[in-house]
Amino acid sequence: xxxxxxxxxxxxxxxxxxxxxxxxxxxxxxxxxxxxxxxxxxxxxxxxxxxxxxxxxxxxxxxxxxxxxxxxxxxxxxxxxxxxxxxxxxxxxxxxxxxxx
Numbered sequence: 001x002x003x004x005x006x007x008x009x010x011x012x013x014x015x016x017x018x019x020x021x022x023x024x025x026x027x028x029x030x031x032x033x034x035x036x037x038x039x040x041x042x043x044x045x046x047x048x049x050x051x052x053x054x055x056x057x058x059x060x061x062x063x064x065x066x067x068x069x070x071x072x073x074x075x076x077x078x079x080x081x082x083x084x085x086x087x088x089x090x091x092x093x094x095x096x097x098x099x100x101x
Contacts, residue, residue: 039065043080047087 042065049057069077091099 037064037068039068039077039080042068043083 042061046058046061046065049061065077065080088100
């Protein structure tokens with residue numbers, strides 16, 4: 001019984017001291033760079049490759065997006081799809097029918 005009361009007393013006194021030792025929280029997520037395999041990053045790679053006329057690089061980026069979509073079991077990539085439709089509509093409005101496809 002004494003042992004139980006001693007452990008209880010130490011644990012009660014230890015709680016306020018533990019809270020006083022760490023007054024601030026360090027956010028490590030803010031210093032971390034964006035993941036290279038995120039869909040946003042891969043879409044940016046696709047846009048850069050398509051912008052400079054590198055069809056092979058653009059296809060590789062789209063293949064990687066497709067592979068990650070299957071690997072992560074994601075049913076749809078609606079924001080990515082809407083961005084590609086918007087890109088096609090912009091090309092079409094400029095008269096670039098081949099670029100709109």
